[in-house]
Amino acid sequence: MKVQFSDISMRFGAMEVLQHITLGAEEGEFLCIVGPSGCGKSTLLNIAGGFLAPTSGSVTIDGEPVTAPDRRRIFVFQERGVFPWLTVEGNIGFGLFDMPDDERRSRVAQYIDLVGLKGFEKSYPRELSGGMKQRVEVARALAVNPDVLFLDEPFGALDSITRLQMRSELLRIWRAERKTVLFVTHDIEESVQLADRVVVMSARPGRIRRVVDIDIPHPRDLSSRRYIELRDLIFGEIGLAHQV
Amino acid sequence: MKISDHHKDTKDTKSSLRVLCAFVVKIVPPIITAAIILVLWSIAVKASGTKIFPTPTAVAKAITTLAEKSLLWHYIADSLTRVFTGYAVALVIGIPLGFLLGWYAPLARAINPLIQMLRPISPLAWMPLAVIWFGVSNAAPIFLIFLASLFPIIVAAMNGVRNVPPMYLQAGRNFGLTTPQLMRRVMIPAVLPRIIVGLRLAFGIAWVVLVAAEMIAVDSGLGYLIIDARNAGKRYDLVVAGMLMIGLIGLLLDTGIRKIEQWISE
Numbered sequence: 342m343k344v345q346f347s348d349i350s351m352r353f354g355a356m357e358v359l360q361h362i363t364l365g366a367e368e369g370e371f372l373c374i375v376g377p378s379g380c381g382k383s384t385l386l387n388i389a390g391g392f393l394a395p396t397s398g399s400v401t402i403d404g405e406p407v408t409a410p411d412r413r414r415i416f417v418f419q420e421r422g423v424f425p426w427l428t429v430e431g432n433i434g435f436g437l438f439d440m441p442d443d444e445r446r447s448r449v450a451q452y453i454d455l456v457g458l459k460g461f462e463k464s465y466p467r468e469l470s471g472g473m474k475q476r477v478e479v480a481r482a483l484a485v486n487p488d489v490l491f492l493d494e495p496f497g498a499l500d501s502i503t504r505l506q507m508r509s510e511l512l513r514i515w516r517a518e519r520k521t522v523l524f525v526t527h528d529i530e531e532s533v534q535l536a537d538r539v540v541v542m543s544a545r546p547g548r549i550r551r552v553v554d555i556d557i558p559h560p561r562d563l564s565s566r567r568y569i570e571l572r573d574l575i576f577g578e579i580g581l582a583h584q585v
Numbered sequence: 586m587k588i589s590d591h592h593k594d595t596k597d598t599k600s601s602l603r604v605l606c607a608f609v610v611k612i613v614p615p616i617i618t619a620a621i622i623l624v625l626w627s628i629a630v631k632a633s634g635t636k637i638f639p640t641p642t643a644v645a646k647a648i649t650t651l652a653e654k655s656l657l658w659h660y661i662a663d664s665l666t667r668v669f670t671g672y673a674v675a676l677v678i679g680i681p682l683g684f685l686l687g688w689y690a691p692l693a694r695a696i697n698p699l700i701q702m703l704r705p706i707s708p709l710a711w712m713p714l715a716v717i718w719f720g721v722s723n724a725a726p727i728f729l730i731f732l733a734s735l736f737p738i739i740v741a742a743m744n745g746v747r748n749v750p751p752m753y754l755q756a757g758r759n760f761g762l763t764t765p766q767l768m769r770r771v772m773i774p775a776v777l778p779r780i781i782v783g784l785r786l787a788f789g790i791a792w793v794v795l796v797a798a799e800m801i802a803v804d805s806g807l808g809y810l811i812i813d814a815r816n817a818g819k820r821y822d823l824v825v826a827g828m829l830m831i832g833l834i835g836l837l838l839d840t841g842i843r844k845i846e847q848w849i850s851e
Contacts, residue, residue, distance in 0.1 A: 392755060412761045422752045426774040436760035438770075485760065 343368040343521045344389060344489060349398035351384055357546040358384050362398070364540060364549060368488075371515060371522045373532035376542030377579065382525045385547070386491050389523060390416045402489060412436060414489035415482035419498045423466045423477050429453065430462045432477050436485040452480040455514060472503040479511070483518060492524045496531070508534055512559060529579070533572045534561055541578045551578050639822035644829065647822040651810075661834065664795055664806040667723065671730025671798075672791045676784070679735050683742020683780075684772070693743065700739060708733040709797050716801055726798035726806075733794040734787040741783020745776040781849055785842045792835050807831050 342365035351359040358381040366372045374382045387393040389400050391410040400407045402414060410416075415436075423432050434449045453459055456476040466474050475495060482490055495511075496504045512535065515522060526532055532539045539553045553575060557567050623641045630640045639647070651657035686693040686700075708729045719725040749772065757771040799808025807827050814823035 390759070392758075410755075410759045410761075412759070416755065416759050418752045418756070421750065422756050424753065424756075424771070424774070426778075435756075435770075438760075438766075 342366065343370070343402065344523065345401045345404075346385070346389070347399050347401070349385065349388060349395045349400065351381065351388065351393070351395050359395070360546045360548045362547070362549060364552075366521055366523060368521055369519045371524065371535060371537045372540065373524045373526060373536035373538070374540045374542060375526055375529055375532045375575065375579070376547060377544045378527055379545050380542045381545060381547030382527075382542055383493050386416070386493050386523060386525050389489075390414065390491050392416070412485050413487050414491065415485060415487040416491045416493065417478050417482050417495050418493055419475070419495060421498070423474050423481070425466050428463050428465055429458055429469070429477055432466070433480045433484050435481055448484055452484045455483070455517070456480040456510070470503070471499050472507055475499065475507060476510070479514065483514070483520075487520065489521045489523065492522065494526055495524075497526075497528075504531075509560075511535070516559075529572060529575050530563075533568060533575065534563065539571075539575060541575055553578075637819070637821055639825055643822040644825045647820075647826040648830070651823070651826065657830070660806050660810050661830065663803075664799065664808065664831075665834075667727050667798070667803075667806065668730055668791050668795055671727040672734050672788055674727075675731045675734040675738050675787070675791075679738030680742045680780075683739040684746055684768075684776075686739065687743040687746025688772075697743075700736060704736040704740070708794050712797070712801055721803075723803060725801055726795075726803055726808075729798040729801075730791045730794055733798075734791040737783060737787035737790060741780045741787065742776070745780035745783070746772065748779055749775040777849060781846045785839070785846060788842060789835070789839065792831075792838065796831065807834075 344366040346362050346364040349359055349362040350357075362385060374385065376382050384393065388395050389402075389407060391407045391414075394408075424435065427435065430449055430453070433452055434445050437445045437448060440448070449462075453462060456479055458473065458476055458480070461469065461473065466477065469477070478495070496507050499507060508531065524532075524535060533555055536555050539555060541550045541553065542548065543550050553571060555571055557565065557571070561568060627640050627642070630638055648657065651660075686696060711729060711732055715725040715728050719728055753771050753775050754767065757767045762770060795806070796808035796811060799806040800812050803809055804813075807830055811824050811827040814820040814827065
């Protein structure tokens, strides 16, 4: 297992947030964690990132226990994580400070290309749309060549059309780079579109209710029977009738 | 080639004309306001028959006399030196202190109540102590200006640091930055646009305190001019001249700092 959560529990004061989470992600796997808001899924991701220590249990990556943040595993926030005082180039090169100049430049150019921001190298984040800022963040994370990416509702602040585009962009990048991805979302549709496996969590205190294999090859047909079946299975698991 | 040059020329003339128009539109209303006030002022002085309050012309004459004796420039320079020195010392001490207090919450809990208690004490209340500590010297008014600007600077820096979105710091740590690197590459650029307004307000306060600060222990400066003109010969033309100069210079300085502010936040 690339990332292994072993019996993780977390409490903040009297509030129990996570209960006995045991979960593994394979190398190169795209794992989505879904659950109602407040179920502790972001907390779980922060523990894996080394930003929070669990009350009990442990996380290992490649068998090594996680104790602190590390450049080999990068956390991607909603697009608000880009640095407003740096250009697109400056943001993407942010983590490459110990690299020789020419090497850094070519790496930055490579990732600007990968996320489709050519021509915006010198732009500041305030001149970019939400989707473009999100691309900057993804490129900034990928540029340091991490082996795990943690994405915490990365497309939550985007409009629904941009969100759809960003999902297929992310899948394209994931196929090209083959990182292990842990992706937290409260959007069930999103998880079924993206993941190899979907981890469904309960309301607080968060426990794993079920892990669903998404056995549909990419590109996924969002009106196929299997897609709808799996989506409704997860809706049912979370306890929502799929009706408005 | 020639045609395009010609085009460029007319375009340039047009745009510079537009800039000129914008400038005129901007500057005309305040000039009208000033003119109306000057007229009302002279009418009021003449109508009331006051012997004490000067007319605008008397004040203008007072300013020219001061300027001719080069006393005016001397006083302005002294006042500016005091304000800049006091303010600079306050920046040097206040910004690092504010950063520390914003960064280490326990330190803020220990020291912030003291700062909040000292803050509402008018710098003028420190005058007797300033005289005892610094005697009849330039240091006393500089100390008062320093005090007046110190607390707003500390508070601005502290709040600036506290309001930096935590995800900036989290991202910085994630990329393996050490604490000094995090300070330099994330904290300072993130805080700068957040505290610049506070720094401008603090400078405004420093300038306001100038008059009072120069009431003690100095024999030059715009504040001294006002006190001296009143005490020495009830020269209210000079009093009002001093007030006007303080206002005008204050306006110029504020405009300058706003320009710097715009430049920093791009």
